[in-house]
Amino acid sequence: MSEINIQNLTRDYGSGKGIFNVSIQVEKGEVFGFLGPNGAGKTTTIRHLMGFIKPREGSCQIQGLDCWRDRDVIQSRLGYIPGEISFFDDMTGNEFLKFLSDYRKIKKDNRIQEMLERFELDPRGKIKKMSKGMKQKLGIAAAFMHNPEILILDEPTSGLDPLMQNRFVELIAEEKKKGKTILLSSHMFEEVERTCDRIGMIRNGKLAAVDLVETLRERHMRTYTVHLDSPELARDFAGDFNGICDGSTVTVSAKQSLETIFMNYYGGDQNA
Amino acid sequence: MLNMALYKREMKGSLKMLVIFAAVISLYVSVIISMYDPEMMKTLDSFYKIMPELMASVGMTAGATSLIGFMISYLYGFILLIFPMIFCILRGNALIARYADKGSMVTLLAAPIKRRTVAATQAAVLISGILLLVIYTTGLEIVIAETGFPNALVISELLKLNIALLCLLLFIGSICFLASCIFSETKYSIAFGAGIPAFMYVLQMLANTGKKAEAAKYFTFFTLFDAKGIIAAENSAMIGAGILGAGAVGIYIIGILIFCKKDLHI
Numbered sequence: 001m002s003e004i005n006i007q008n009l010t011r012d013y014g015s016g017k018g019i020f021n022v023s024i025q026v027e028k029g030e031v032f033g034f035l036g037p038n039g040a041g042k043t044t045t046i047r048h049l050m051g052f053i054k055p056r057e058g059s060c061q062i063q064g065l066d067c068w069r070d071r072d073v074i075q076s077r078l079g080y081i082p083g084e085i086s087f088f089d090d091m092t093g094n095e096f097l098k099f100l101s102d103y104r105k106i107k108k109d110n111r112i113q114e115m116l117e118r119f120e121l122d123p124r125g126k127i128k129k130m131s132k133g134m135k136q137k138l139g140i141a142a143a144f145m146h147n148p149e150i151l152i153l154d155e156p157t158s159g160l161d162p163l164m165q166n167r168f169v170e171l172i173a174e175e176k177k178k179g180k181t182i183l184l185s186s187h188m189f190e191e192v193e194r195t196c197d198r199i200g201m202i203r204n205g206k207l208a209a210v211d212l213v214e215t216l217r218e219r220h221m222r223t224y225t226v227h228l229d230s231p232e233l234a235r236d237f238a239g240d241f242n243g244i245c246d247g248s249t250v251t252v253s254a255k256q257s258l259e260t261i262f263m264n265y266y267g268g269d270q271n272a
Numbered sequence: 273m274l275n276m277a278l279y280k281r282e283m284k285g286s287l288k289m290l291v292i293f294a295a296v297i298s299l300y301v302s303v304i305i306s307m308y309d310p311e312m313m314k315t316l317d318s319f320y321k322i323m324p325e326l327m328a329s330v331g332m333t334a335g336a337t338s339l340i341g342f343m344i345s346y347l348y349g350f351i352l353l354i355f356p357m358i359f360c361i362l363r364g365n366a367l368i369a370r371y372a373d374k375g376s377m378v379t380l381l382a383a384p385i386k387r388r389t390v391a392a393t394q395a396a397v398l399i400s401g402i403l404l405l406v407i408y409t410t411g412l413e414i415v416i417a418e419t420g421f422p423n424a425l426v427i428s429e430l431l432k433l434n435i436a437l438l439c440l441l442l443f444i445g446s447i448c449f450l451a452s453c454i455f456s457e458t459k460y461s462i463a464f465g466a467g468i469p470a471f472m473y474v475l476q477m478l479a480n481t482g483k484k485a486e487a488a489k490y491f492t493f494f495t496l497f498d499a500k501g502i503i504a505a506e507n508s509a510m511i512g513a514g515i516l517g518a519g520a521v522g523i524y525i526i527g528i529l530i531f532c533k534k535d536l537h538i
Contacts, residue, residue, distance in 0.1 A: 050382060053535040076384035082538075086375035090285075102277035104383045142379075 001064055003028045003150060003181040004049065008058035011044055019044050019205040021058070026183055031176050033192030033213070034185040036202035042185040043083050045202070046154050049183070050080060062150060079148035081156045083185070085135045093123025093130070093138050097145070106146045115141035118171065119164060132159035140168070151175065151182045157191060169194050189255070193217065220264070223253045274393045275385055282397040286363055290401055293355050294408050300351045301409065305416045308342050308424075316346075329477040339417060339424040340433070344499040348437065349480075353473070353494075356405050356441045361466040363401055364448025367394035368531060369461030377538045391453065391528040398445050399524075406438045429503050436509070439517035440497040444469045446523035453527035456536065493519075 004026035012018040019041040026032040036042050047053045048060050051071025060067045062074045087096055097112050116123060121137040130138070136159040143151065157165045172182060172195045186192050192199055193213060200210045211219075228234040228248050238245035243252035320327045330350045368391065371377040380390050410430065417425040451465035472492040479489035489495040496516050501509025 047537065052378075052381065052538055054533075071381075072384050072386045075382060078382075080378075080382040082375070082378045082382070084375055087379060088281075088376055099277060099281060100379070100383070103275060103380075103385065105277075 002026060003030075004032075004060075004062050004183060005064075006045065006049070006058070006060040009045065009048060009055055009060055010057040011048070011053065011055070016204065019202075022202070022205075022207050023058075024200055024207065024210070026181055028181050029176065029179045030198065031172060031182040031184060031196045033196030033199040034183060034202065035187070035189065035192050035199050036185075037187055040202045041205040042202060043154060044205075046083075046152055046183075046185060049152055050078075051075070074150075076146075077149045079143035079146065079151045081136075081139045081143045081151075081153045083154035083158075085132075085139045087127050087135065087138065087142075089126070089128040092126050093121070093134075096127060096138065097123060097141060100142055101145065104146060110145045111147055112141055112145045115144050118167060133161065133164070136160055137164070140171075144171075149180060151180055151184075153182065153184045155186055156184065157186075157188075165191070221253050221255055223251055226250045226252060273389060274396055275389050278380070278385075278390065278393045279397060282367065282394065283400065285366070286397060286401045289359060289362060290404060293359050293405060296355055297351065297405070297409055298412055301347060301412050302416050304346045304351075305339075305343065305413065306420055307346075308339050308421060325481040328480045328482065330480075339421055340426065340429050340503055341500070343413070344433070344503070348433070348499045352409065352437060353440070356402060357444050357469055357473070359401060359405065360398065360441065360445040360448045361462070361469070363398055364445060364452050364465050365458060365461045367398060367449070368452040368527075369455055369458050372456040372536060372538060373458045373461075375538050377536060381536070381538070387532045388528060391531040395449055395524045395528060398449055399442065402438070402441045402445050406434055406441065410434045432505075433499055433502050436497060436499065436502045436513035436516075439513045439520065440494070442520035443493060443516040443523070446520040446527070450523050450527040450530070453531040453534075456534075 002025040004024065006022055006024040009022045010018070010020050012020070017039075022041070022045055024032070024034075024045075034042050034045070044053070048055055049062065049067050051067050051074065054068045063077065065074050067074060088099070091099065101110060101112070115121075115137075119137040119140060121134060121141065123138065123141075125134075127135065127138070136156075140156065143153070157168050160168060169191075172184070175182060184192060184195060193216075196213055198210060198212055199216055201208045226237065226243075226249070228237055228250065231245075231248050234245050234248045234250050237243065238250045238252075241250070241252045243250040368377075371380060381387065413430060413434075414425065414427060447468050448465035451463075451468070452461045455461040455464065472494055475488045475492035476494035478485040479487075479492065479495070493516065496512035498506070498509040498512055502513065
C-alpha cells in the first residue's frame with residue numbers, strides 16, 4: 001500500500017481549469033517532486049490531500065485513510081507548508097509557535113528549537129512585520145515541529161535565499177534518511193532535481209509524466225564539447241559556463257527549461 | 273468538543289471589543305436610569321406627543337411608570353439591541369469567514385483538530401461574548417438602579433427580561449455565525465450577517481410606528497422579543513423568547529455542519 005495514493009482525481013472548475021484524472025502513488029520513504037507551472041493544479045491536488053476539498057471524482061488516501069473523511073487522523077501524522085503563507089498577523093513568531101503547540105497538543109520535546117537554529121530565525125517580532133522569507137521559515141518550523149511521518153510541501157523554498165534553500169535541501173535529505181514520505185511541489189526544476197527520487201509533471205490539470213529524476217535528467221540534458229584556442233581561454237570559459245575543463249577542451253551541459261520539457265511531453269498539444 | 277488553546281486566543285480577540293461595548297452600554301444605562309424621574313418622564317412624554325412615530329420607531333413609548341417599564345422603553349428598544357448586535361456582526365464574521373478569506377484557516381485545519389471542534393469553539397467564543405455582555409449589563413442595571421432608586425427595581429422581573437434579551441441576542445449571533453460559516457469571503461459574510469439583522473430591525477422600527485406598517489411585525493424576528501409581555505408574564509412573550517433561544521441553538525448547529533461539509537479553497 002502506498003503512503004500517498006491519489007486515484008483518478010478530477011475536479012473541474014470549468015473553462016479548462018481544475019485537475020483531470022490525476023493519479024499519483026508515493027511510497028514510504030520516497031521524495032516525490034510535483035512539478036508544474038503556476039496554475040497547473042498542484043495546489044488543487046494538495047488541497048484534496050489535506051482534506052480541504054472533497055473529491056468529486058476519484059479518491060485520495062494517505063496511509064490507507066480517506067483524505068476527506070479521516071482528515072483529522074491524517075493531520076496528526078502530517079506536516080504541511082502551504083503555498084501561500086498566512087498566519088495570525090497579530091501574533092509574534094514565538095506566540096504563534098506556542099499557540100500551535102498548545103493547539104495541536106504536542107509535547108514539549110518538539111523540534112521548534114532545532115528548526116529555528118537551522119534556519120537562523122529570530123521569532124520574536126510580530127508576524128505582520130516579517131519578510132516573506134521569515135514567514136516561510138516560520139512555516140517550515142510549524143510544519144516540522146511535531147516530527148511528522150509525512151510531509152506535504154507546497155513550494156517550500158519560495159522567498160528563501162540560496163543559502164537557506166541549501167539548508168532546506170539538506171533538511172529534506174535528512175528527513176528522507178529517517179524514512180519520511182515527502183511530496184514536494186515546485187515550479188523550479190533545479191529544486192526538485194536536487195531533492196526528489198521521482199518527479200510527476202502536471203500541466204493544465206493533467207499529469208503529463210511520472211519519471212525517475214535520472215531518467216528525466218538524461219533525457220533533457222544536452223552536452224557540448226567546445227574547443228578553444230588556449231587552455232587559459234578554456235579555463236575562463238569553463239568558469240563562466242559551469243563546464244568541465246580539459247586542456248583547451250571544455251564540456252558544458254545545457255538543461256532544458258521546464259517549459260521545453262513540458263513541450264516534449266505534450267508534443268502537438270494546441271494548448272501548449 | 274472545544275479546543276482550549278483556540279478558545280483562549282479568540283476570547284483575547286473579543287476582549288478589546290467587549291470592553292468598548294461594555295463602556296458604551298455603561299454610559300447609556302447609567303445616564304438613562306438616572307433620568308428616571310417623574311418630572312423628566314413628563315418631558316419625555318411631551319417629546320412623545322410631539323413626534324410619536326419617531327419615538328415609537330426606536331421602541332420608546334409614553335406612559336412608562338415603573339422603573340422597569342421606563343428601562344424597557346428607553347434601553348431595550350435600541351441601545352441594548354444595537355450595540356450587542358454590532359458585536360455579533362463583527363465577531364461573527366471574524367471567527368470563521370475572515371480566517372477562510374485570509375487563508376489563515378489553513379493553520380487551524382492543518383492540525384489534528386476536527387472541523388467540528390474548530391467551528392464549535394468559535395461558536396462558543398461568540399456565545400461567551402454575548403453572555404458576558406448580558407451578565408455585565410444585568411449587574412450594572414441592578415447596581416445603578418439600587419443606588420439611585422432603592423427597591424424600585426424588581427430583580428426577578430429584570431432577570432426574566434434579560435434572559436429574554438439573551439435569547440434574542442443569541443439568535444442574532446447565530447445568524448452572523450451562520451453567514452460566516454456559509455461564505456468564505458468576508459464581503460458576503462458581512463453582507464448577510466449584518467444585512468439580515470439590520471433589515472429585520474428596520475422592519476421592527478416600521479412596525480412600531482403603527483398604522484398600516486404594523487403588518488411588518490410579522491416579517492421580523494424582533495417581534496418575538498416582547499419585553500413588556502415578559503414583565504407581564506404573558507405566555508406568548510415567553511414562547512417568543514423560547515423560540516428565539518431554540519432557533520439560535522438550531523442555527524449554530526446548522527452553521528457548524530455547513531462548515532464541516534464545505535470545500536475550502538485555502
